[in-house]
Amino acid sequence: MTLYRIAAVAALVALCAGAGEARPLKLKPAKPQPENVSAGLAVEYAFPDDVKSLRDAYIALGMGAEPGTPLAGLDYLSSDSEPFALTSGQETKVAARIKGYLRFDTPGTYTLEVYSNDGLELSIGGSEVAKVDEKRACDPIGAVEVHVPKAGWYELEALYWQRKGGSCLIMEWAAENGELETVPAEAFGYK
Numbered sequence: 001m002t003l004y005r006i007a008a009v010a011a012l013v014a015l016c017a018g019a020g021e022a023r024p025l026k027l028k029p030a031k032p033q034p035e036n037v038s039a040g041l042a043v044e045y046a047f048p049d050d051v052k053s054l055r056d057a058y059i060a061l062g063m064g065a066e067p068g069t070p071l072a073g074l075d076y077l078s079s080d081s082e083p084f085a086l087t088s089g090q091e092t093k094v095a096a097r098i099k100g101y102l103r104f105d106t107p108g109t110y111t112l113e114v115y116s117n118d119g120l121e122l123s124i125g126g127s128e129v130a131k132v133d134e135k136r137a138c139d140p141i142g143a144v145e146v147h148v149p150k151a152g153w154y155e156l157e158a159l160y161w162q163r164k165g166g167s168c169l170i171m172e173w174a175a176e177n178g179e180l181e182t183v184p185a186e187a188f189g190y191k
Contacts, residue, residue: 024109024145027125030153034101037189040070041100041156045088048095050163054119054133057095057161065097073185074114074171077138085167086160094167098158100190102183104148108176113143115170119161125154138168143180153189 045068046060069087076086085094102124104110114122114130117138122130125148130141148154160169172180 022145024147025127025129026147026149027127027154029125029150030101030155033152034189034191037101037153037191038070039186039188040072040190041074041098041188042190043068043071043087043099044097045090046095047088047090047093049093051093051095051161052135052163054121054159054161057119057159060095061097061159068096070190071098071188073183073188074169075182075185077168077170078166085162086169091167092162092164094160094162096158096160098156098160100156100188101153102156103153103187103189105151106175107148107150110146110148110176111143111174111178111180112146113172113180114141115139115168115172116141116160117166117168118163120158120169122156122158124156135163138166138170156188 044061044065046065048056048060051057051060071087078084083091085091086096088094112129114120115138116132118135119133120130129144129146132141171183173183174180
């Protein structure tokens, strides 16, 4: 067997051995790092006659988005006393485009978990960390590990829709070997 074949077989064996392992998503810090960031996240809303998918939300927002009251962070769960979807002032048929930054104070590997009712597409630092496109209860989308190469701000973009019957959008995080906890409001910012 030639050295080329030996190297190729070794590379294939290594690739197959790691095939079942999930690798952390590599996040890219915002360039340049934003200055004079306001607390929270910027949001735009649209209120279509009906919304059943991310596509519907995208179209509705493209046809006439309205700036909304900035989000304090990502910790929203509707209730009898606060029935509205996020800061929209409306309980049902809401589409939202969310933009801003998430600050990591230390580099390393983090676990992120997001809960949504209903659909959500969320990216941080250029990597998609959560996506679900169905009517659902306030359930977890699925934990994902991310690699944060350095402390600082990371761009956050989300497309969210809520159809009827309650709403939520919550993000939790944990540093390596830590316990999941709601991301604090002060970790979010926008320009």
